[in-house]
Amino acid sequence: MVEQHRDAGTNPAPPDFEQVFLPHLDAAYNLARWLLRNDQDAEDAVQEAYMRAFKAFARFRGGDGKAWFMTILRNVCYTMIRKLRTTETPEPFDEEVHQPMGEPALQEAFRQKANAETLHASLEKLPDEFREIIVLHDLEGLAYKEIAAVAAIPIGTVMSRLARARRRLRIEIVAANTRESLT
């Protein structure tokens, strides 16, 4: 259908825009889906991000568009989250209470089982900022510097937040496994 349009001489979006940003569609959708937790909202957010990126294209300074585009997408997602979750308050979490075991015990408990299902559920439980940083770094392969740009935080914060996010994720996984072995 796309080719048909171009042949027919209607105005396609500038090919350079599509060439630079459409390859990031999968990464964008993955982040949006993890943040917004449902397909339709994620699709809406990604489309909105493309529209905003298109309007702001003149301000794009070239180079790898991934971080630039993810910044826009992330803003769209958080705007939606604020609208969607006005009533929801995050569960308070005390890392000290949740981590009664030391490093060796944690690794041992962890080794038992961490399948995709457990991981999905555990990642869903993390606060947005933790879930986001794991998705950006460990799934989408963004470097610390890129994450710092996308999330508008200093690189030191990227480092400490990622460390806390991973620790929290391990605790959630161990907790899930413990619950499972009790039932």
Added chain:
Amino acid sequence: MNHDEAAKLLGPYRDGELDLATCLKLEEHLASCPACQQQLAGEQQVADIIREETPRFTPSPFLKTRIQAALREAHTAAAPVPWWKQFSPAWLASGLAAAALVLTVWAVGILQTRGIPQLAQDAISDHIRSLQVNHLMDVVSTDQHTVKPWFAGKLDYSPQVVDLGPSGYPLIGGRLDVLDHRNVAAIIYQRRKHYINLFIWPSDTTPLHEGACEQNGYHVLTWSQSGMNYLAVSELGTKELQDFVDMIQQQTIPSRPGE
């Protein structure tokens, strides 16, 4: 490098984010610190698990098409902007010419057959028109027992009206529309801020095949059951529209002889 400093850098070290000098200092400490070695193993473990086991969500193939269509529309809309900025007669004339050109291009685009069945195109047009002001519904009701009788006397058949309110697709009303060269019943459902038009008419001799197509972000699903043709059209995502259709199919009662 002391132990506390080193412990903080183990994650970044594993991620390959440290500069060479810091790397060397850390490795020096690591060689003589069992606690740090243990923690590094933990970092490695969690990173491996995340990478291997975390599901990555992939978008529906429709999303790309929809975005490309929206981008083209935005691009077309952006084209005639300059003429009003420089408001002189000459510019105005060329601006108008540009606008006319854009309109022509747009109209040609609309008139083009884009490889989707005429019926689906007509249904999309009906759907778009129905979303324009005050055209969506002739009878406004969330009650299937109000919507169904409303069609009596307006059509030579009686469409089944099912309510999917409990499933998140509330019935909001009905309308008389034209499709497939005849008057048809349009039942309107809502999903969040989106609407679904469900067209129902007797299949007579030409039952509709089960099919799906998409154009400019609108999705059309067709099927026939119980002697009726069904066509659902919406700007909803495919998955949600498919869920809707599944529920309609399940809740539609097979026709009894003489009905």
